[in-house]
Amino acid sequence: MSKISxxxxxxxxxxVLKELGNIGAGNATTALSQLINAKIxxxxxxxxxxxxxxxxEVIGSEEKVMVGIMIMLTGDVSGIMMxxxxxxxxxxIVDTLMCGMCPVDKNSLEFSEMEQSAVTEIGNIIxxxxxxxxGELTGLTFDITVPMIQIDMVGAxxxxxxxxxxxxxxxxxxxxxxxxxxxxxxxxxxxxYYLLVPEVESYEKMLSALGV
Amino acid sequence: MGELIKVGMxxxxxxxxxxxxxTLGLGSCVGTVLYDPVTKISGMVHVMLPxxxxxxxxxxxxxxxxxGIWELYDxxxxxxxxxxxxxxxxxxxxxxxxxxxxDNDLMNVGLKNVxxxxxxxxxxxxxxxxxxxxxxxxxxxxxxxxxxxLLIRAVGKSEKII
Numbered sequence: 297m298s299k300i301s302x303x304x305x306x307x308x309x310x311x312v313l314k315e316l317g318n319i320g321a322g323n324a325t326t327a328l329s330q331l332i333n334a335k336i337x338x339x340x341x342x343x344x345x346x347x348x349x350x351x352x353e354v355i356g357s358e359e360k361v362m363v364g365i366m367i368m369l370t371g372d373v374s375g376i377m378m379x380x381x382x383x384x385x386x387x388x389i390v391d392t393l394m395c396g397m398c399p400v401d402k403n404s405l406e407f408s409e410m411e412q413s414a415v416t417e418i419g420n421i422i423x424x425x426x427x428x429x430x431g432e433l434t435g436l437t438f439d440i441t442v443p444m445i446q447i448d449m450v451g452a453x454x455x456x457x458x459x460x461x462x463x464x465x466x467x468x469x470x471x472x473x474x475x476x477x478x479x480x481x482x483x484x485x486x487x488x489y490y491l492l493v494p495e496v497e498s499y500e501k502m503l504s505a506l507g508v
Numbered sequence: 509m510g511e512l513i514k515v516g517m518x519x520x521x522x523x524x525x526x527x528x529x530x531t532l533g534l535g536s537c538v539g540t541v542l543y544d545p546v547t548k549i550s551g552m553v554h555v556m557l558p559x560x561x562x563x564x565x566x567x568x569x570x571x572x573x574x575x576g577i578w579e580l581y582d583x584x585x586x587x588x589x590x591x592x593x594x595x596x597x598x599x600x601x602x603x604x605x606x607x608x609x610x611d612n613d614l615m616n617v618g619l620k621n622v623x624x625x626x627x628x629x630x631x632x633x634x635x636x637x638x639x640x641x642x643x644x645x646x647x648x649x650x651x652x653x654x655x656x657x658l659l660i661r662a663v664g665k666s667e668k669i670i
Contacts, residue, residue, distance in 0.1 A: 348516065348517035348518045348519075348556070348571075349516035349517055349518075349519060351517070352532070352533060357532070358532035358533035358648070359532050359533055359648055361663055366605050405663070405664065406664070444605040444606065445605075446604055446605055446644075447663070448535075448604070448645055448646040448663055449532070449533035449535075449646040449648065449663060450533060451517075451532050451533020451534065451535065451646060451648075452533045452534060452535030452536075452602065452604060452645070452646020452647070453535065453604060453646070454533075454535070455517070455533075455534070455535030455536050455537050455556070455604065455646075456535060456536060456604050456605060458517060458537075458556065459536055459537070459556045459557060459617050462518065462556040462557055462571055463557065463563055464564075466518070466567075466568050466571070
């Protein structure tokens with residue numbers, strides 16, 4: 297039985313989780329930046345403990361359409377890692393990555409099989425970078441499964457990690473990072489989000505690995 | 509036009525005509541509408557998990573199909589709805605993500621939510637008039653207490669009414 301409850305995390309524990317989010321997101325963003333050969337600015341990541349009702353508000357509204365890539369974590373730390381991007385951003389990244397070899401219809405919300413596959417691979421690389429940083433820091437293993445992709449309403453995509461969290465409490469710990477890059481600089485406030493959703497036992501492992 | 513009342517995740521609301529109830533972006537969760545066509549007293553609950561007895565931390569009754577639907581039914585009766593009149597419509601329970609190499613528990617939670625919802629409705633002897641469940645996409649639902657229509661919106665699909 298876990299000794300940690302999300303409702304009574306100490307300020308110190310909260311800060312440590314926040315720092316884990318910072319490091320993971322920083323590494324992931326560097327990977328993304330190298331992949332598309334563009335400078336990406338990341339905002340200061342925020343760690344929030346939210347009620348279920350508040351989750352979609354983080355990303356805008358429940359009905360906003362986003363590309364979501366989900367990866368299951370196994371190993372020492374189990375849970376869910378999610379990477380979300382606005383569809384336009386995903387299209388731009390795919391276009392850059394394929395060097396124009398694959399025609400990308402940027403005006404459509406539909407993603408071809410090729411585009412979905414490319415976005416999924418991007419998610420794989422980014423999540424790998426995020427988790428590698430956490431692994432090095434904590435000495436714990438973060439094994440990942442094949443990523444899954446979905447383009448749908450934010451509320452619907454986030455229902456999956458919310459349900460996972462729902463099994464253990466009424467709140468979700470969300471680590472949010474905004475990014476803005478040169479490729480998509482024509483758009484303002486372009487955002488991607490990293491979400492790390494470990495199972496409750498995994499918090500304890502991560503915190504104790506860091507001596508907190 | 510009545511008021512549009514929002515029902516969040518693990519939440520329930522009750523209204524009277526001409527108000528409407530809505531849940532935005534339902535994924536694997538299930539939205540259940542209970543409705544008394546005579547008094548027009550209507551309720552909506554947005555459940556996340558099938559069974560409260562399988563979860564240790566189960567104080568939030570609106571989170572589970574079993575306790576959530578029972579509580580909604582009970583509250584509606586206390587508001588003046590007549591049990592013999594009450595009918596239901598349900599939506600959601602999608603499988604948002606899937607593996608090519610087989611599924612696990614987490615992937616099938618939508619299906620389990622739908623099954624548990626139907627089981628609870630049967631237990632309470634509430635007739636299920638219509639459903640739009642399963643498949644692999646999110647839904648926004650709007651219930652009009654005046655007409656008893658449940659409007660369903662999904663990305664890239666035309667609106668439908670059940």
